[in-house]
Amino acid sequence: MLDPFRTAHDAQVLALAIVNTIPEPFLVLDEGFHVLAASRAFYEIFRVDAAETQGHSLFALGDGQWNIPALRHLLETIIPDKVAMDGFEVAHDFPGLGLRIMLLNARKVIYDDSAAITILLAFRDVTANRLIEGEKAGLLAQAEMLLDQKQMLLEEMRHRVANSLQIIASILLLKARAVASDETRKHLKDAHLRVMSVATVQHHLHTEDGIAQIDVGPYLSKLCAGLGASMIGEDSPITIEAQADPGMTESATAVSLGLIVTELAINAIKYAFPDSKADARILVGYERNGADWKLTVSDNGVGSAAVFLPGETGLGTTIIKALAKQLGAVVAIGSGPDGFRTTITKASFASRDKAAAAVAA
Structure with missing residues (x-):
């Protein structure tokens, strides 16, 4: 294979051309931290010229603007023990430039046929990034405070x-x-x-825990427990139980569901058990099927709709129908010897029991 570098001078010309194509400040230093070469970006950004840079100590450039303790620590302490160092952050107020935050990457080059050492030092200005990060942190802190x-x-x-x-x-x-x-x-x-x-x-x-979304299962269970504790006397054997599928819903929907359950539970407590019954029970059921749902409140009381919901224009009936309409649901009632049941169904909900029966048929 032919050697493209016929002389050492050719290699130096190529190396200098590579250095000058680098868009960020870049230095080549000897082992005594004197500048062997600098990129065009270094001269332009830090406003120095080649005559005052090449051959001079890095720490003496520009009236000592690079005589930075952190940089000295990097070059004099860390680099001798390591071949490379990445992301070493230096913050300094440069004359004519103001405060700049630089990330320094250093590489130590060791030659096979020479004891000399060369240090490659690249600078990346991250001042704007740090300002943006600071602004973001400030805005985040302000948002958290609000x-x-x-x-x-x-x-x-x-x-x-x-x-x-x-x-x-x-x-x-x-x-x-x-x-x-x-x-x-x-x-x-x-x-x-x-x-x-x-x-x-x-x-x-x-x-x-949340405001926008509520887990319906635990919510209805707690609600039923609270209703039982606050609205059923100690001498009454009535129990209120919830059996609800888990799943999140909007808080506005949860409010309406809670009001419906509470209204129906109050009616059941008042009318379903005119006589004492040892196993008196009110059951709240909630099933989900995707976006649709079915809410059922039933009891094992006397099973008379005329007693349970007296009159189509009663306040309780009006409240339940208004809330159901608001939810886009329909109300159905049924009574029999086993008690009374009110069902509020959202859209085309199909019970799992009915779906299973249809598949079996």
Whole structure:
């Protein structure tokens, strides 16, 4: 193979041409840190000329602007023990340039036929990158502070809403005890129960970790437990149980589901068990099928729709139908000797039991 370099001078010319094509500042130093060659980018960026650079000590260039302790440490301490060093960061206020942050990459070149050592030193200006990173960090810190403030305000709002609901419920109950009219007392007690239902939904909704998305299964289980604890007397054998598929839903949907469950549970507590029953039970079921769902509230009480939902224009019925319409769902009721059932179905939901039966057929 022919040697393309006929003389040492040819090799030096090629090496200098390579150095000058590098778009970033680049130096070739001898073992005493004197400049053997510098790239055109080095001269242009740091505003020095070749006569004042080549052959001079790096630390004496430009009135000592490179006499930086961190750089001295790199060249005098680290490089002698290592062949290479990458990403050594130096921050310095250069005359005429201002503060610059440089990443230095150094390579020590050892020759087979000579004891001389050459050091290649490349500079990369990352000042703009660091400024952007600093701005991003500042914006992130500001965003986190705003989120913390928002969370504090949200918690304060939750407490205020909860306290207001409790005060309203207490006032309604006191009024119910004070009035002489049985009909007025009944309406006030119904209003008290509905305010308590909203308070119960609000409490259990806000115990969830997320705000935008709620896991329906645990949410309904906690809600039923809360309803049982707050609305069923100690002498009553009624239990409320939830059997719900896991899955996330929007918080607005969870609110509506909670209000429906609470309204139906209140009606069941009031009407489904006129006589004491040892195994009285209210069951809340929730099934999912993709974006569709089915909510069922059933009991093993007397099974009379006329007793359970008195009148098509009753407040409870109106509330449930309005919430179902808002959710794009339909309401169906059924009663029999085994109790009463209300089903709210979203879109074309098909129960797993029915789907399995169709496949088997």
